[in-house]
Amino acid sequence: xxxxxxxxxxxxxxxxxxxxxxxxxxxxxxxxxxxxxxxxxxxxxxxxxxxxxxxxxxxxxxxxxxxxxxxxxxxxxxxxxxxxxxxxxxxxxxxxxxxxxxxxxxxxxxxxxxxxxxxxxxxxxxxxxxxxxxxxxxxxxxxxxxxxxxxxxxxxxxxxxxxxxxxxxxxxxxxxxxxxxxxxxxxxxxxxxxxxxxxxxxxxxxxxxxxxxxxxxxxxxxxxxxxxxxxxxxxxxxxxxxxxxxxxxxxxxxxxxxxxxxxxxxxxxxxxxxxxxxxxxxxxxxxxxxxxxxxxxxxxxxxxxxxxxxxxxxxxxxxxxxxxxxxxxxxxxxxxxxxxxxxxxxxxxxxxxxxxxxxxxxxxxxxxxxxxxxxxxxxxxxxxxxxxxxxxxxxxxxxxxxxxxxxxxxxxxxxxxxxxxxxxxxxxxxxxxxxxxxxxxxxxxxxxxxxxxxxxxxxxxxxxxxxxxxxxxxxxxxxxxxxxxxxxxxxxxxxxxxxxxxxxxxxxxxxxxxxxxxxxxxxxxxxxxxxxxxxxxxxxxxxxxxxxxxxxxxxxxxxxxxxxxxxxxxxxxxxxxxxxxxxxxxxxxxxxxxxxxxxxxxxxxxxxxxxxxxxxxxxxxxxxxxxxxxxxxxxxxxxxxxxxxxxxxxxxxxxxxxxxxxxxxxxxxxxxxxxxxxxxxxxxxxxxxxxxxxxxxxxxxxxxxxxxxxxxxxxxxxxxxxxxxxxxxxxxxxxxxxxxxxxxxxxxxxxxxxxxxxxxxxxxxxxxxxxxxxxxxxxxxxxxxxxxxxxxxxxxxxxxxxxxxxxxxxxxxxxxxxxxxx
Numbered sequence: 001x002x003x004x005x006x007x008x009x010x011x012x013x014x015x016x017x018x019x020x021x022x023x024x025x026x027x028x029x030x031x032x033x034x035x036x037x038x039x040x041x042x043x044x045x046x047x048x049x050x051x052x053x054x055x056x057x058x059x060x061x062x063x064x065x066x067x068x069x070x071x072x073x074x075x076x077x078x079x080x081x082x083x084x085x086x087x088x089x090x091x092x093x094x095x096x097x098x099x100x101x102x103x104x105x106x107x108x109x110x111x112x113x114x115x116x117x118x119x120x121x122x123x124x125x126x127x128x129x130x131x132x133x134x135x136x137x138x139x140x141x142x143x144x145x146x147x148x149x150x151x152x153x154x155x156x157x158x159x160x161x162x163x164x165x166x167x168x169x170x171x172x173x174x175x176x177x178x179x180x181x182x183x184x185x186x187x188x189x190x191x192x193x194x195x196x197x198x199x200x201x202x203x204x205x206x207x208x209x210x211x212x213x214x215x216x217x218x219x220x221x222x223x224x225x226x227x228x229x230x231x232x233x234x235x236x237x238x239x240x241x242x243x244x245x246x247x248x249x250x251x252x253x254x255x256x257x258x259x260x261x262x263x264x265x266x267x268x269x270x271x272x273x274x275x276x277x278x279x280x281x282x283x284x285x286x287x288x289x290x291x292x293x294x295x296x297x298x299x300x301x302x303x304x305x306x307x308x309x310x311x312x313x314x315x316x317x318x319x320x321x322x323x324x325x326x327x328x329x330x331x332x333x334x335x336x337x338x339x340x341x342x343x344x345x346x347x348x349x350x351x352x353x354x355x356x357x358x359x360x361x362x363x364x365x366x367x368x369x370x371x372x373x374x375x376x377x378x379x380x381x382x383x384x385x386x387x388x389x390x391x392x393x394x395x396x397x398x399x400x401x402x403x404x405x406x407x408x409x410x411x412x413x414x415x416x417x418x419x420x421x422x423x424x425x426x427x428x429x430x431x432x433x434x435x436x437x438x439x440x441x442x443x444x445x446x447x448x449x450x451x452x453x454x455x456x457x458x459x460x461x462x463x464x465x466x467x468x469x470x471x472x473x474x475x476x477x478x479x480x481x482x483x484x485x486x487x488x489x490x491x492x493x494x495x496x497x498x499x500x501x502x503x504x505x506x507x508x509x510x511x512x513x514x515x516x517x518x519x520x521x522x523x524x525x526x527x528x529x530x531x532x533x534x535x536x537x538x539x540x541x542x543x544x545x546x547x548x549x550x551x552x553x554x555x556x557x558x559x560x561x562x563x564x565x566x567x568x569x570x571x572x573x574x575x576x577x578x579x580x581x582x583x584x585x586x587x588x589x590x591x592x593x594x595x596x597x598x599x600x601x602x603x604x605x606x607x608x609x610x611x612x613x614x615x616x617x618x619x620x621x622x623x624x625x626x627x628x629x630x631x632x633x634x635x636x637x638x639x640x641x642x643x644x645x646x647x648x649x650x651x652x653x654x655x656x657x658x659x660x661x662x663x664x665x666x667x668x669x670x671x672x673x674x675x676x677x678x679x680x681x682x683x684x685x686x687x688x689x690x691x692x693x694x695x696x697x698x699x700x701x702x703x704x705x706x707x708x709x710x711x712x713x714x715x716x717x718x719x720x721x722x723x724x725x726x727x728x729x730x731x732x733x734x735x736x737x738x739x740x741x742x743x744x745x746x747x748x749x750x751x752x753x754x755x756x757x758x759x760x761x762x763x764x765x766x767x768x769x770x771x772x773x774x775x776x777x778x779x780x781x782x783x784x785x786x787x788x789x790x791x792x793x794x795x796x797x798x799x800x801x802x803x804x805x806x807x808x809x810x811x812x813x814x815x816x817x818x819x820x821x822x
Contacts (some may be wrong), residue, residue, distance in 0.1 A: 030178065030247070033192035036237040037153065037174035038082040038199035047205035049075040052162060052323035054071050076323075078161040078211075079172040081204035081344065084237055086197045087227045090143055093184040094191050097143055102134040102247060103175040105156020105209075106344045110225035111142050111149055119254040120371060121346065124405030124441065125157045126242050127473050128170045130448035133250035139179070149191065150225025151175050154207045154344025157474060158243070163210035163322040168475045174240040198234035200224075204344065206329075210322045210415070212301075213342040217333035218293065252437045253374045255405060257283070261368030270310040272298075272355035275366055279688035280350045280709050282401035282411040283371035284328070286341035288364075289357065293334025297356040301326040301349035303412075303708045312353045315705045326412060340542045346371050348401065348709050349410030350688070372403045378757035379432035381720040384750035388670055390682045394585075395717035399429050400688040402711045403763065406442065406473055407435075410692070410707035417445065417472040420485035420534060423557075424647045424715035430499040431721040431756055439496040440581040441787050443509045445473040446489055450512065455480040460532055462523050466515035483524055484533035484648075487557035489516040491495070494564035499572070501735020501759050506568050514577075517565055520558060521584070528591025530554035535782055536608045536646030537712070538693040540676035546646060548608040552596050556616040559588045563617070567731060602626035607634050608649025614660070617653030628660030635665055642676055643669060651715035655723045658744035661792060690714055725754025727764040730787070735759040741812075742789040743767060745774050760784040776819040778812070781800025786812045790821065797822040 041048065051073040076368075095241060099116070100122065101109060109116040123133035126322025153173035161169035178192035200221065206214035223229045264278035275285070280303055282633075289297060302312035302325070314325040326347045330340050354361070381392045402408045407416040407425070429435055449472055451465030456479045469477035470485050493509040524530055535550030537543065562585045569578035592613070596604045598673050601667040602623060604613045610631040613619050619627050635643060645653055654666045674680035675696045681687050685697065690713035692706040722728045726743030729736055736758035743765060746752070751768035767774050778785050790798060790808040798805050800821045 003399075029190075030176070032190065032194070033176050033178050034194045035174045035176045035240040035242050036084060036193045036195075036197055036199075037172060037240040038084065038201075038235070038237055039080070039172055040201070040235065041080045042201055043080060043205050045075070045077070047216070048080070049077045050162060050206065050208065050211050050324055050327075052076045053319070059374050059569075076161060076166060078206050078208050079155050079159045079169075081152065081154045081207050083200045083202045083203040083221070083224055084153070084175065084193075084197050085225055085229075085231060085234070086149050086191065086198075088147050088149070088191050090145055090147065090181065092187070094140055094143060095182045095184045097138075097140045097179065097181045099137040099139050099177060099179045100134050101137070101151070101175065101177040102132055103151055103153055103173070103177075104128060104132060104170075104243060105158030105160070105173060106154040107175055108152040108343060109137060109150075110152065112144060113141055113223050114142075114227040114765060116142065118256055118741055120257060120343070121156070121255040121405070123250050124255070124373070125473060127445065127448040127475075127804050130160050130244060131246040131444075132244050134176075134247055135250050135254070144227075146227040148223075148225045148227040148229060149179065151177065151193075151341070152202055152204075154204065156209055156344060160209050162208045163595055164476060170475075173242075174243070176242075179667050188675045193237075195239065197237045199237040200231075200234045207342075207344040209345055210326070210412075211324055211345070212239065212327040212329070212347070213345045214329040214331075215340060215342070217338060217340065218331060220333065229761070247760075249317070252405065252441045255371060257369040257371055258374055259370040261370055263363050263366050263368060265365060266361060267309065268360075269353055272353060272357065273361060274305065274309075274312065275352040275354060275361075276817070277350050277352070277368045279397065280348070280401065281368055281370050282348050282404065282709075283346055283369045284342050285352050285377075286367040286369060287330065287354075288337060288339045288341065288366070289332065289361075290337045291356075291358060293332060295334070295356055295358075297330045297332065297354065299328045299330075300353045301328075301347040301412075302351050302353075303349060305351055309319075312351050316708050317348060318410075318705070318707070320705055321413065328578055329442060336807060341369065343629045346411070348707075360399040368509070370400070372400055373405055373438065375403060375438065376434040376757075377432065378434050379721060381725065381753070383724065383752040385670075385748065387679060387683065387792065388749075391670065392717060392720050394682055394688060394690060395428065395714035395720075396432060396685075398709055398714045399425060399711045399717075401689060401709055403433065403435075403438065406445065407438065407711065409712065410709050412709070413707050414476075416474070416476060416478070417442065418478075418485065418712075419446070419468065419470060419472055419481055419488035420537065420647070421710075421712040422472070423485075423488040424651050424712045426488075426492060426495045426720075427499070427651075428714050428716070429711070429720040430495060431718060431727075436496055436500040436502055439492050439500075440502070440508075442472060442488075442504050443493050443496075443505055443512070447509070447512050449473065449477055449565040450515070453477045453480045464519045464523060466519040468512075468516070482533045482554075483520060483530045484535070484554040484557050486516060486520075487561050490561040490564050491557075495567060497568065498729050498731050498734050499736075503571060506571060510568070510572065513565065513568070517561060518562075525558065525588075528555070528588040529595055532556045534611075536648045538710075539608075539644055539646040539649075540642075540694045541696065542693055543646075543737040545644070548606045548612075548646070548649065549596075552592075552604065552609055553596070553612060555588065556612050556618060556648075559585065559592060559618055560616050562588060589618055593620065595621075599743075601630060603630040603634070606649070607631060607639070607653065608641060608645045610634065611645065611649045611656045613653040614656040621623060625660055628656060628662060632657065632662040632665045635669070639673065641668055642674075644676075647712045647715060650713070651718070654716060654719040657782040658719075658723045658746070659742070663744050663746055666744075671748075721754055721756055724749075724752050725756075727754060727763055727765055729755050736763065736781075736782050739784065739786050740789055741765060741778060741786045743776065745769075758784070772822060774821045776821065778817050778819065780812050780814045780817070782814045784814060788812060788819070793821055
């Protein structure tokens with residue numbers, strides 16, 4: 001079946017460069033290319049299926065291990081991974097050659113016996129019935145006179161039919177490809193996927209993005225993508241149905257193996273050995289082994305060990321819903337040293353229990369690969385306190401582990417792009433990674449799930465075609481978005497606009513954003529209040545301990561969205577629309593204060609109520625300090641120096657404390673290590689990523705089925721840039737054309753160094769204590785300027801380049817400055 005791309009448009013223009021480096025254009029047409037695949041299956045059931053355990057373990061599974069003899073299981077069969085190949089000749093000199101390919105669910109491209117490029121897990125996940133991505137490969141220097149072209153296909157999320165329920169699959173693996181060759185004589189030629197291609201089952205006997213991969217090295221086909229390989233025993237490919245009419249170029253950075261993780265220990269296990277990677281990571285394990293033929297090497301992945309440290313504990317990786325442990329199996333061919341890593345799966349893990357080796361392995365036999373979208377790291381933070389540094393590093397690793405073509409909620413159990421999670425961590429992530437393309441994909445993903453999910457029968461919120469799902473991509477959408485999670489519909493494009501100066505995302509998302517806000521206005525808000533939502537998710541001990549009404553956080557998010565819509569309407573020259581949003585802003589602000597504020601206590605009722613109200617700019621000016629004072633009191637007196645905030649309150653907590661003169665409370669919260677605290681996670685339990693929730697684990701019973709790698713709990717890490725470094729965007733001058741510098745010189749810190757590569761250039765904010773002074777060095781990039789705000793100091797205590805200043809607020813243009821504060 002021919003693909004009709006982009007609503008019947010059958011061609012697109014590709015900008016290339018000729019041999020002299022000058023731009024030229026070449027028209028590529030899909031109309032000659034077919035979607036091809038291969039569905040014949042010669043695999044044994046032993047290898048093509050995995051057990052899906054239907055029984056769910058109890059909530060507290062401290063000592064539970066999935067023993068299939070004890071638990072009722074069913075067999076689920078993965079679609080086969082296949083090899084596709086074609087040979088062709090070239091007789092003229094090439095000016096430029098490019099392969100354009102979409103392989104679903106995942107593909108590897110091979111040419112003349114070698115893999116092309118270093119992309120992995122390609123392309124990025126989409127709602128495949130709505131859109132799919134093609135990618136480009138420049139192969140100008142790889143072509144020869146005689147050529148062999150090969151495609152290896154795996155299931156990815158497109159063919160995921162095992163975890164959760166089999167109905168999540170879109171179909172069996174398939175691919176479409178065009179090789180466009182431009183010759184120096186001005187002519188061109190195309191090689192496309194069609195009936196002339198040959199097909200064969202691959203050595204991958206099983207692949208599932210959640211469950212893992214089984215690879216039989218005995219079935220490897222040497223030189224299968226070479227021109228001189230004889231494929232007479234191969235079968236013809238099958239023509240496949242186009243999965244979508246909307247085939248788009250992937251703009252998002254590709255997934256890559258971005259960093260090696262060296263294991264730190266090998267431990268004896270009840271069966272085999274346990275490899276400790278030293279940190280909780282996302283990716284896979286590369287092995288180097290020398291075993292006899294037919295040896296089955298089994299690797300099972302987890303975040304924790306059982307209390308006896310003789311077995312892994314896979315509970316937190318979601319086996320109660322995915323149906324089994326993340327497992328890779330390698331069957332050796334027995335011809336010396338063999339090196340292998342999976343292609344079409346990834347795992348979230350720190351520990352690997354490996355069975356089947358004839359003797360104890362050595363550390364140099366294993367390499368962990370951290371795999372993620374290869375976005376640029378643009379932020380840094382470091383200070384004199386090792387524990388605070390660990391909080392930052394833990395936050396960054398948790399974010400990094402979940403940038404997988406989307407911002408996932410966890411890298412093992414669900415791998416879902418939950419909307420609320422994206423909102424909470426967006427600012428911390430944007431300070432440290434260049435996510436402009438990721439946020440555009442996220443906004444586009446949201447548009448593919450508008451109106452596709454029904455509201456939960458318990459929700460008071462009616463179904464509406466303008467509402468997205470709770471999860472922004474795929475089939476496991478978890479019903480229609482509740483009003484707090486749905487705020488990401490507006491706030492993700494807005495954050496991208498504020499942090500990157502991205503106006504394109506605003507224009508592209510405007511109708512979606514305005515539709516969502518109209519739905520809230522017409523069917524959800526009542527006299528300015530949003531009554532319901534998921535609420536301040538995952539406070540210490542879990543949601544039963546939530547002490548803030550969901551109406552408060554939902555209404556605050558509604559208010560934030562109204563403010564954002566007002567500013568974006570101005571950007572788009574929609575002046576009358578901006579006026580209408582401005583009226584709603586004032587209406588909701590008054591309603592919020594009247595509904596939730598207690599005049600006697602100067603409080604919105606909880607730590608989250610106060611912190612999130614301050615962060616949202618919902619507190620009347622004359623009440624701000626009083627609310628902040630009450631926040632400090634609720635922590636230090638009412639809760640004996642501990643926080644009770646969930647994801648919304650915790651995002652705002654430390655910055656609001658610092659801004660209103662209560663940095664000693666921040667210092668206390670970051671110093672303690674008892675429950676609940678950040679130090680309880682990183683020091684008492686030595687965790688390298690933030691768990692889904694902080695529970696009062698003891699050291700022998702901390703093994704619950706909640707994930708231990710959840711980026712929503714990295715949201716507070718925006719504090720390291722915006723408060724300790726003081727680098728803050730000016731929402732009225734996006735992309736850091738203008739920004740604020742308002743640092744907190746946290747007591748107990750001797751020095752602090754913060755940098756951020758803004759769209760205008762690198763911003764630096766470095767300070768250190770020297771005798772009774774703070775010496776603060778700042779760098780303002782070209783084409784931008786900063787407003788310095790030091791509200792805790794008077795002008796007499798401040799010198800700029802050794803000169804007095806007239807105010808504790810002053811402006812700096814581009815350049816480097818020394819500021820001294822007594």
